Each structure stands twice: as structure tokens, then as C-alpha cells.
Amino acid sequence: MIIKGRAIKYGDDINTDVIIPGRYLDLINSEELASHALEDLDPNFFTKFTKGDILVVGKNFGCGSSREQAAMCLKYAGVGALIAKSFARIFYRNAINQGLPIIESSEAVDAIISMDELEIDLYAATIRDKTKNLQFEIQPLPIFIQEILNDGGLICSLKKKLRC
């Protein structure tokens, strides 16, 4: 899987309560949910963001609650991928289950700045910063996780397995 997009950068310890505040958790409609993504972190998020952009963030992204809406709202908003120094574990699972590619690389996060043009190759396990002409090697994701991402998330992957 190859993902291309511009970087939008934020800091460390971004928690699920600011990714999607509790007051929106009973929304199921994907557009409504997407429209509140990162609202309490950066009210101007949608003025910078265009579909396909890649969020580049510090350590411990997605800490806090298990609310899958945190991964869902980013996916629905059209975030192409996430690169972080590290992710909180439940968010990590949820993102994969939503088919949202996520990569850990401190080196890349330190080097990339907002608006850099990026290209992530999940098979080759590399991130390329085209603006800076830099390349970073990343830890390849386990095969079964790559398969879930390729299927577009755990729901599709299960459907395929169960043939229903």
C-alpha cells in the first residue's frame, strides 16, 4: 500500500477527549462525526486540512479512552495515514480496525514539518519526505495487520473470512 499526502503536524500526548469530545460520542453519522475531529485540539483544523493529508504527531497519540470514534472521525475526515513517535495501544488497534494506516517513527516525526509532501510505502516499510528529499526506514507491520489494512479494516476483513 502506498499513501501520498501532505503533513499536518501536532505535538505529544494528544488524547481521545480532544480528538473527539465525549459530547459527540452518540453520533453515528460519519459526516457529522468527521466534522468534529480534533475540534478541541485545533479549532482551525479543517481550514488547513485537505483529504488525504497525513497527520504527523508526537508520542502517545490517542491516549485516554477506548472510544473507537477517535479513529473513526479521522478516517471519515479523510486522514490518509498517521505517523507518530508512539501511539496509545487501544487507539493503535482501533486505527487498524478502521483501516487507517498508522506508523511509528520518531526519526521521521522529528524531521518532517507541516506541509511537507510525504509518501509512505507500507510494503517497502519506508516514509519519504519529498519536500526535504529524505527517506526513513520503518518497522514493517505484521502481515496480518497489513491484510486488515488492505481489506479496508476489520469489518471487511471479517466479512471476507466469514464469507457473509
Add this chain to the structure above:
Amino acid sequence: MGQTISEKILAKASGNKDVCAGDFVDAEIDLAMSHDNTFLVSTIFNEIGVKNIWNPDKIVIVLDHRTPANTIKTAENHKRIRKFVKKQNITHLFDVGEGVCHQILPEKGFVSPGMLIVGSDSHTTTYGAVGAFGTGIGATDMAAVWITGKVWFKVPETLRFNVSGKLSRYVSAKDVILHIIGKIGVDGATYKACEFYGNVIENMSIDGRLCVSNQAMEMGTKAAIIPPDKKTVDYVTSKTNVKFNVVSSDEDATYEKTYDFDVSDIEPQIACPDKVDNVKPVSDIVGTEIHQAVLGSCTNGRLDDLAAAAEILKGKTISKNVRMIVVPASRLIYLAAVEHGYIQTFVNAGATIVNPGCGPCLGLHQGVLAEGECAISSTNRNFKGRMGSPDAQIYLGSPATVAASALKGKITDPRGVIE
């Protein structure tokens, strides 16, 4: 090679003789808990299109987050959950007013040592207090568990915490775990399991241990296990007849890291806004004005917690500038608190008692904060916006600190208000 408690539980659940940290396993789940977010899990379950859930006896649903329903939308979601429970013959539903999930499960005897429990809630780590591997998963993972009864895990490395010393009076389990989080950091245990040892942990009541394993989630841990002892076994056998085997770690188990904490001299601790590891001794911030004091939640809404606060408030009146909200963690705790006279103490002191459940913890009802307001709370998170306005401030402290602060209208060291 020796194994940790997590390795043993995950080995058994995945049908392996032994497993090592780093292995990926497909593990069979003993119990799956979900709360109000069951509406999302059931929507995903229906979307996948399987007819029947894997095991209606092994699913526990607790309505606690927005109870009684605060909006029509919430009421509709609760209604859908009840319908789903009926349709799927799910045995265990705890409806409005029963209590908060992480109290209900241990209290009703669903949790025993050695179990593998998943919950669609991050604080599922709470069950580690009675020697189970409890961990949080998201809604899609939960829907998959409802279908297959299994979930994949990476076997975590384990961090060992030896906590020793003699706690000062009015320094409680909450202070101990906040102190540890302050040192380790909010991501200090991410992807790892924790095991807690030492005389301080041994001396804690089960209520105190449940607080530790619950709050420990705020350092990112996957499981927060306290090795079972006689106290654990007595507690569990008083709740259930189900047979269980205590799982302990081997002498030569491999720990990624061992932390030694001597907590003899610690003061009551406060986690300051907006991060749970922004922990300071109470003396650093005494005097900060507060508008709301919250006593409750799955962290500190148990009988020990209500007792500690009642001791401070007995015969006194809280500051007229403070709304104090008390949320017993379950109906049984509520009744016990009535019996002990704690509820009368709170009401006389000017506090508001709300129904067992999550209460104001997640900022949806029963005490939402306005812009510029400040709260002290015995809950587990002080994130920006957690209790309402993103421009409100939340300080976390022990039940005793919450009560003392409600009394004075500002953050107060509980040791100073008792003669």
C-alpha cells in the same frame, strides 16, 4: 524460562504451553464487557451480518455512562441496546442505576484470578486488582469478540513495581498511584503489563487495589495486575462459587524493568491540568479556588472512598461556593453508605448525591463545568474538556482531598482539616 502473570494467562487462553513477550497470540476470551457503547458494537455486529453472538453468558453489559438518559438520542441508544440484549438472549444486563461497570463486574462475582477479560472501555485494567488480565479494546474488536470469542494480542513485556513503606494518615491508594504515574509518565507503561508488589499494596483493601489497577491505565498500561493473596481469594469467594486458579508469576520471570518506590514520606498527591502525570504534592497547590468537587467514579466511588470523605465532612458544611457531587459506584455501595450514615453526612454537609454510574466523570451530565471553572475530582482523567468546557480545569485527588477541598472552597490538604 519463568513467566509473568500476563504471559501465563495469555498462554493458557491461546492454548500454548508458554508464550513470550512479543509473541502474537489469538486468545479465547473468558468475559466481554461493554457499556453504553454497546450501541456502536451492536451496529458493527449487525453490519458484519452474523446472526448469533458467540456466547450470551459471557457478555456483560452495563448501562452507566449516560444514565438515566440525558438526551433523546441517548434514550434511543439505550432502547436499542435493550432490544439487542433480548434478541440475542444476553444473560447479563445491568440497567440504569446499578452502577459503574468496573465496580459491577467484581462486585457481582464476574471477575476471578487468572481470567482474560476484555471490555470496550479503557479502564478494564481495573480487574487486575483481583488477579485477572483485563484490558480495553475498541468497538470493532468487541464486535469481533462477540462473533468469534477471540481476539489477537501481542504478549506484553511486564514492568514490576515494588511499592513499600508506611503511608501517612490520609494518604491513600489514589495518592500512591498518582505518585507513581507522576514519576513514570502518561506513556510510561504503554503496550506493557504492570505487576504491583510490596507491603503497601499488600496492606491495601480490595477497594484500594481496584483504584490502583484502574488509575494505572493512565500510564498507558495494557493490564495492571496485583498478584492475588488471601484477601483476593476471600473477596472473590464471597462473590461467586465459580472455581478459579490463582496465577502467580515465576521467581525467574523476566521483567522489562523493575521500579522500587518507597512511599513513606509522600503527601497527598494532586494531578494538575491537563495531564494525569502532572502530579504535585498537595502543599504545592493548596489554596487554588474550586467550584466543583466530585467524589465518585470507577476509580474512587467505593465504600472506602465514601468513608474517607464522610470522616472529613461529618458534622460540617461545605463551602457555599462549591457544588459537591457524590456518585456511589454501585447500588450496593449506595445502600451500604446509607447504612453507615455517610449519605446523611454528605447531604447534611450540602453535597448532591446522584445515581450510581459514571456521573460527571466524562462531562456529559450531572455536573458539567463552565468555561473558567475549576474542579477537584476523585475520577481518573483531567484532560482538557473532559468534564465539560475545554476551558475548565480539573485537578485529581483522593476522596479525602476532595472532601477537604469542598469544605474550604479551595484545594486543601486533608491532613490539616482533621484534629
